[in-house]
Amino acid sequence: AQTVTQSQPEMSVQEAETVTLSCTYDTSESDYYLFWYKQPPSRQMILVIRQEAYKQQNATENRFSVNFQKAAKSFSLKISDSQLGDAAMYFCAYETNSGYALNFGKGTSLLVTP
Amino acid sequence: DVKVTQSSRYLVKRTGEKVFLECVQDMDHENMFWYRQDPGLGLRLIYFSYDVKMKEKGDIPEGYSVSREKKERFSLILESASTNQTSMYLCASRVANQYEQYFGPGTRLTVT
Numbered sequence: 267a268q269t270v271t272q273s274q275p276e277m278s279v280q281e282a283e284t285v286t287l288s289c290t291y292d293t294s295e296s297d298y299y300l301f302w303y304k305q306p307p308s309r310q311m312i313l314v315i316r317q318e319a320y321k322q323q324n325a326t327e328n329r330f331s332v333n334f335q336k337a338a339k340s341f342s343l344k345i346s347d348s349q350l351g352d353a354a355m356y357f358c359a360y361e362t363n364s365g366y367a368l369n370f371g372k373g374t375s376l377l378v379t380p
Numbered sequence: 381d382v383k384v385t386q387s388s389r390y391l392v393k394r395t396g397e398k399v400f401l402e403c404v405q406d407m408d409h410e411n412m413f414w415y416r417q418d419p420g421l422g423l424r425l426i427y428f429s430y431d432v433k434m435k436e437k438g439d440i441p442e443g444y445s446v447s448r449e450k451k452e453r454f455s456l457i458l459e460s461a462s463t464n465q466t467s468m469y470l471c472a473s474r475v476a477n478q479y480e481q482y483f484g485p486g487t488r489l490t491v492t
Contacts, residue, residue: 275420299479310384311470311483357422361479366430367413367438368481372422 270358270371278377279348286333287343287374289358298362300334302343305373306354314356317341345376353378383407384484386471392490399458401487403471410476412454416440417468417486426469429454430476461491 270291279285291300302314317325317334324332329349333342341360345352355375359368387402403412410431415423425438427446435446443465447455454473458465468488472481 270422301479303483310485311472313480316479359423366411366436367425367428368423370415370423372420 270360270369272356272358272371272374274374275372276375276377278379279345279352280379281348281350283348284344284346285348285376287345287356287358287376289341289343289371291339291341291358291360291369291371293339293360293362295362298360300332300341301359301361301368302330302332302341303357303359303370304352304354305357306351311357315343348378350378350380352376384471384473384482386469386484386487388487389485390488390490392492393458393461394492395462397458397461397491399461399489399491401456401458401469401471401489403454403456403473403484404452405454405473405482406452407473407475407482408451409473409482410451411474411481412448413472413481414438414444414446414454414456415470415472417470423470426456461489463491465489466491 298319300317304314305311315327329346355373357373358371384405412429414426428436429448445457470486471484474481
């Protein structure tokens, strides 16, 4: 079975600080894409960042960056200079070339305190 | 901007009722998805459609069916709603062979 594990159901960070959300996944395939999605309270899920498994360089999008360790099947999300608007549920997901849909983790609820 | 809309944000139905959840996207996307989101379980795929009139079962299709008669619209049908189908339902769409999915706002369905 292909799975995604987010071991932190809840995390808390102070404004302007840095937080890292962890994710591990399990797939036997070598070609796949990894994603972090953000779901703010009562709002639509949006893509935060994407990483192609064949790329060694870690993806970055402004204050969001990932630490992709392919051998360890680890894909953590780092949020720098946290803002109140970052408070949301964060989902890690992947999709393989042979698959047709995303495999999601159970999510990490991020609280940002002033 | 890609827009994915769902017919209702909140819906309350009675056990045994037939329920239709509608999803419409305005970007001519080939692929459309229905997920179910439950606390502590994340998102689970119910059905996937890769084009008009095409569908594939996802991880939890039991108790659900789908219809895709037009490219922009993907309907999820609960033939006889049960209380264990109380959940948040999310629709998504994307261009074929692209990986990013665009999500709708979700429908929170309560079956009493």
